[in-house]
Amino acid sequence: MNKTIKVVIGIAILCAVAVAGYYGYNAGKEEEVAKNELFAMDTHMVFTVYGENGDEIIADSMDEVVNLENQLSTNIASSQVGKINSEGQGILKKDGAILMEKSILLNKQTDGLFNPAIYPVVEAWGFTKEEYRVPSQSELDALLPITKIQDVNYDKSTGQVTFNKEGMAIDFGAIAKGYTSSKVIKMFKDAGVKSAIINLGGNVQTLGTKPNGEKWRVGIQHPEISDGYLGIIDIEDKAVITSGGYERFFEEGGKKYHHIIDPRTGSPAESGIESATIVADDGTLADGLSTSLFIMGKEKAIKFWRNSDLDFQFILYTKDGKLLVSEGIADDFTSDTAPIEIIKKK
Ligand code: AMP
Numbered sequence: 001m002n003k004t005i006k007v008v009i010g011i012a013i014l015c016a017v018a019v020a021g022y023y024g025y026n027a028g029k030e031e032e033v034a035k036n037e038l039f040a041m042d043t044h045m046v047f048t049v050y051g052e053n054g055d056e057i058i059a060d061s062m063d064e065v066v067n068l069e070n071q072l073s074t075n076i077a078s079s080q081v082g083k084i085n086s087e088g089q090g091i092l093k094k095d096g097a098i099l100m101e102k103s104i105l106l107n108k109q110t111d112g113l114f115n116p117a118i119y120p121v122v123e124a125w126g127f128t129k130e131e132y133r134v135p136s137q138s139e140l141d142a143l144l145p146i147t148k149i150q151d152v153n154y155d156k157s158t159g160q161v162t163f164n165k166e167g168m169a170i171d172f173g174a175i176a177k178g179y180t181s182s183k184v185i186k187m188f189k190d191a192g193v194k195s196a197i198i199n200l201g202g203n204v205q206t207l208g209t210k211p212n213g214e215k216w217r218v219g220i221q222h223p224e225i226s227d228g229y230l231g232i233i234d235i236e237d238k239a240v241i242t243s244g245g246y247e248r249f250f251e252e253g254g255k256k257y258h259h260i261i262d263p264r265t266g267s268p269a270e271s272g273i274e275s276a277t278i279v280a281d282d283g284t285l286a287d288g289l290s291t292s293l294f295i296m297g298k299e300k301a302i303k304f305w306r307n308s309d310l311d312f313q314f315i316l317y318t319k320d321g322k323l324l325v326s327e328g329i330a331d332d333f334t335s336d337t338a339p340i341e342i343i344k345k346k
């Protein structure tokens, strides 16, 4: 079974447990619940809404997810991004424009580690078409000069994108799901929903609390134990987004190669981190930072968090089996699989 699907099913089971817990606790006063699933953005998505008109509200949000995919996917030739990549220029509108601006900002904030122009390298490794291969260092060295964000010209007023070099391309894959979950949660909120949870391939975002007022319990996938959790985080009104080398990878010559590229080398990041989870109000930020902290590694990630005025918390699982948890969520996170070190702001 595909790993992502396993994660989803695992977390779906957890949510189901949470829901069952609610009914047990609040017997006789059951809140209406609507649930639906969708496969989009290469991801199994589960939507759960409590309260009235849940089915219609979810249906509208699923239409919006498909709309976002049609605008943003690199794999859809007619999408805004697909056209820009094949024609070497084009226009970004609405959501595409927002993601471009957020990506440029994140690139700056992470000293270039978050890089939406890394796509030609991701392609060379075969991750875009699942035709995996290990490119030679000389091939990567030839590609790196066409992955510089400074060579992406973006005109904010018109949405026009042009590239300074031939062969350049952009990809919002590292923030699109977080953006999507934030947008769906906003749609739920605007429709009057007070309690909801969505799960986009293991990335979870919640609205409010469970109907009984308790926090949502979200399991974080264990990178080495399929269907096992690194730990459980209790949240309300938050996105919980994880990047891990275990999510998409191939093996060649006994070595694993995953999909998160260090833009300094053109190869999968080897930072000593197995998975990076970000907890934040803003799903887009959480998604962008989960990819970025994964690449940074432990020391740099901690320093980044300490010096940053961005509002987020993290759970890092290191290759030597330790959990580093930032102090803002330490009381809400439990694990019976690994020792926890709480990281303090100062
Ligand atoms: P995520 O699962 O959110 O960490 O995103 C991983 C995806 O983002 C990959 O499958 C690539 O499409 C893309 N990607 C890989 N490396 C980077 C990077 N350094 N910066 C931005 N996007 C990246």
Ligand code: MG
Residues within 6 Å of the ligand: 173, 174, 175, 243, 286, 287, 288, 289, 290, 291, 292
């Ligand atoms: Mg990400």
